[in-house]
Amino acid sequence: MTGALQADLPIYDERRPELRLRPAKAWRHFQNLLKDKENTEEVFHIFESLPWRNLRSSAERFLRTERGQALRAREPWLPAILDDHEALRRMPEGSLAHAYCDFMEREGLSAQGLVDEFEKFASKHEKFDDQFTWYLNRMRDVHDLLHVLTGYGRDALGEACVLAFTYSQQPSPAHLFIGYMAGLNIRKQTRGTAPVLKAVREGQKLGKACPRLCEQAITELLPLPIDEVRRKLNITPPGHYRKAHAIWQDIGVDPYDLLGKNAKLAA
Template sequence: MAVNPVLGASPADLPLYDERRPRPRLRLWKAWHHFQNLMQDKENTEEVFHIFEALPWRGLRHSAVRFLSSPNGQAVRAMEPHLPAILDDHAALRRMPAGSLAHAYCDFMEREELTAQGLVDEFDKFAVTREQFDDQFRWYLNRMRDVHDMLHVLTGYGRDALGEACVLAFTYSQQPSPAHLFIGYMAGLNIRRQVRSDAPVLKAVREGQRLGKACPRLCEESITALLPLPLEDVRRRLNITPAVYYHEAHATWARIGVDPYDLLGKSLKNAA
């Protein structure tokens, strides 16, 4: 039987959940400390992982085990044991039809100079001091991480500060970790503090949260089944409708000469 190259054990031999895992604990002060660090450098992904550890989704174990106990869950896990390897094979993705999710994903990742493995590497820096557990739950945890950039593509939210906040609010409605809302809304408030305008920043974040309620959990979908499909077909299939307030905010900033990709960059450093 094949050995899982990521987990290091035969997938069929792994328990659903290793009972030795520590129970999640809510640590508000730690979350606040790491959020302050994140606001100094929004590219410091390790700070995001610290916040998620401090503000855990209490129902995560139940949701993961429920999915992994289903035939569909096991089928997805068998077909896609390590999603970054699939997503980073742009040569294979480019062979899929023009206009597909695969092409849109490649366009986004290449434009932003990102790789799926890059997010894994950032997580590994955070996780190196933490005990690792070889269970199926670990696959589910990784899966939630690995679909983040795909959500940018599907929702149309960019990687600017407001776009990231909106994606997190959207994700909260699928994976209700308090960290999603904490980062999303605190980032929104920080944006409003940095740039005084009538841009509908918090409305955009709230809209992201509302739009996410209609979308099934992307981490539980077969990504290989979605990739060859036309992008708009995938959006309809997942009930993802266009955001309004996010684009209104960008239009407002454009009228006053504000770069949405620099809201928490130079402007924040100059204000410090």
């Protein structure tokens, strides 16, 4: 690293505890998540129980590059950028920025909202002041951008597919565990011909072609036409996911209420 990029914080605080695989704990929290799909804290517990083994080395590799340090200086806190809809709306029509605002406003979401959910979980843990924290935050804060870029909605199958897509970028076993277990649960509840598991598998495959989004300059992508961003990132349309939605809609099932009051209609 050059003199201009001397670290103001250690890249990794060696006091951090080493996470280990705890599948029984992950299963327990997944069962809780099925009972309350809006309880985001359960998701964080699952990720803690099924950690990405090479996360530290991957983060350090990026943070030791000039590009990594430049991005950290330029985008120190992504939620502030993503939640400034007034600034994002000044970007061109048809841009990723406008598509992101449309999605977040339609769904009643904010980037800070996800941070707040995480803080409920993190408040029970020791905090560490290192550059690794910035990288962890980025991994979390691009989640809704991935929804926008991939075309996966916030329906049960869409969330499962986004997690499978993300696994190919950030290979925590938790992504696949939640993604495929959710897929199996959807298939069990609906008992139809929709290609649920094919959609999840396709999400995993599509994610392999896309560079790691948390390592991209988001401020450079936001003003671009969304189709151009998708081309730059090699993101292609999710065929099986769209087919599943079409099948459910044809038989009068709301894809956004598969496991709610309309689930019985899919039998």
